[in-house]
Amino acid sequence: MSTYEANRYAFPATAITAGTFDNARLSSGSVTQHVDLTALSASNLTSGTIPNARYGTPTFSAANLTSVPASAVSTGSWTPGISAGSISSISGQYQKIGQLVHLQWEWKWDSAPSGSDVWYITGAPFTSISINAGSGGNWLVGLGNHSGVDGGTVHQGYIFMRDNSTTIRIMRAGYTAQRTANYNTTSSPALPNNKAADLAAYSGWNYWSFSYVSAS
Amino acid sequence: MSKYTTTKNEYSIDVMRVSDNHARGFMCSNVFHEADELYMDAVIVDGKTITPADTLPDGKKFGDVKSVGRGWVQEDWNWDTELQATFGEVDADLKKELTDYFTTDLKAKYLANEKGE
Numbered sequence: 359m360s361t362y363e364a365n366r367y368a369f370p371a372t373a374i375t376a377g378t379f380d381n382a383r384l385s386s387g388s389v390t391q392h393v394d395l396t397a398l399s400a401s402n403l404t405s406g407t408i409p410n411a412r413y414g415t416p417t418f419s420a421a422n423l424t425s426v427p428a429s430a431v432s433t434g435s436w437t438p439g440i441s442a443g444s445i446s447s448i449s450g451q452y453q454k455i456g457q458l459v460h461l462q463w464e465w466k467w468d469s470a471p472s473g474s475d476v477w478y479i480t481g482a483p484f485t486s487i488s489i490n491a492g493s494g495g496n497w498l499v500g501l502g503n504h505s506g507v508d509g510g511t512v513h514q515g516y517i518f519m520r521d522n523s524t525t526i527r528i529m530r531a532g533y534t535a536q537r538t539a540n541y542n543t544t545s546s547p548a549l550p551n552n553k554a555a556d557l558a559a560y561s562g563w564n565y566w567s568f569s570y571v572s573a574s
Numbered sequence: 575m576s577k578y579t580t581t582k583n584e585y586s587i588d589v590m591r592v593s594d595n596h597a598r599g600f601m602c603s604n605v606f607h608e609a610d611e612l613y614m615d616a617v618i619v620d621g622k623t624i625t626p627a628d629t630l631p632d633g634k635k636f637g638d639v640k641s642v643g644r645g646w647v648q649e650d651w652n653w654d655t656e657l658q659a660t661f662g663e664v665d666a667d668l669k670k671e672l673t674d675y676f677t678t679d680l681k682a683k684y685l686a687n688e689k690g691e
């Protein structure tokens with residue numbers, strides 16, 4: 359082998375002191391094999407999006423979140439309606455965190471309901487979850503607060519909401535509880551119109567709060 | 575529909591106004607159980623008459639049947655009334671979405687569900 363040929367094949371890398379290799383001259387294997395990716399600095403990530411699967415749960419603290427998707431948390435207003443009687447000065451607010459919905463609302467009675475049909479509140483802002491629970495019926499049971507009966511004092515008692523529904527019913531104070539499936543008929547402890555009339559007594563203002571689980 | 579967002583459920587649609595998150599869930603129809611109406615005495619709370627007593631015909635007493643109830647009743651909502659009361663307007667696109675989704679078949683299934691069938 360001539361001297362030229364010998365030097366050509368033993369050309370030292372240290373002799374390359376300037377210039378830039380064309381990309382086509384570097385195989386992908388040459389890069390991935392010789393770059394220490396385990397020591398890759400986060401500062402080198404200057405573009406692109408890290409896939410969700412690359413986030414490890416133990417190392418991803420919610421405390422570092424500066425915002426969460428609007429679909430997960432929302433706050434707003436709603437307009438309750440009633441099945442009988444008439445009301446005005448209606449105001450309702452909700453806070454929704456995931457599927458947990460908390461409602462607050464108030465109104466002033468203009469005329470009391472009458473008759474013995476079950477009295478109910480309509481228009482909850484989010485349909486309740488679809489479940490298979492309760493005795494003979496799929497009912498959600500939540501504690502609620504309301505004012506207006508027995509001297510207009512604040513009461514805490516059972517408020518019922520069936521699954522797949524936006525309708526809210528009230529348990530009649532002082533009555534023995536029955537299977538939940540009965541709570542939309544008049545032969546039950548559900549508050550009837552002529553007892554809901556008590557809610558319209560005194561100042562005529564009612565204040566309510568209720569929490570439930572929504573479908574989505 | 576950019577003004578409102580809707581979420582369709584088994585028997586209802588949840589509607590939210592984008593501008594202020596004002597929301598309401600609309601059931602496909604109004605279902606309730608209508609009982610017999612009885613002659614009722616006055617409802618008096620702490621001396622204040624909330625509802626006056628019915629006038630009793632001859633031979634009737636409080637607790638007697640005044641009119642026979644229809645049992646389970648299903649009524650369509652008046653969407654113009656409901657949307658106006660809720661959002662202060664009747665959006666034609668929203669109204670169409672509600673009426674298109676709440677079919678006769680869906681309403682029948684809802685009634686059966688309410689009756690526990």
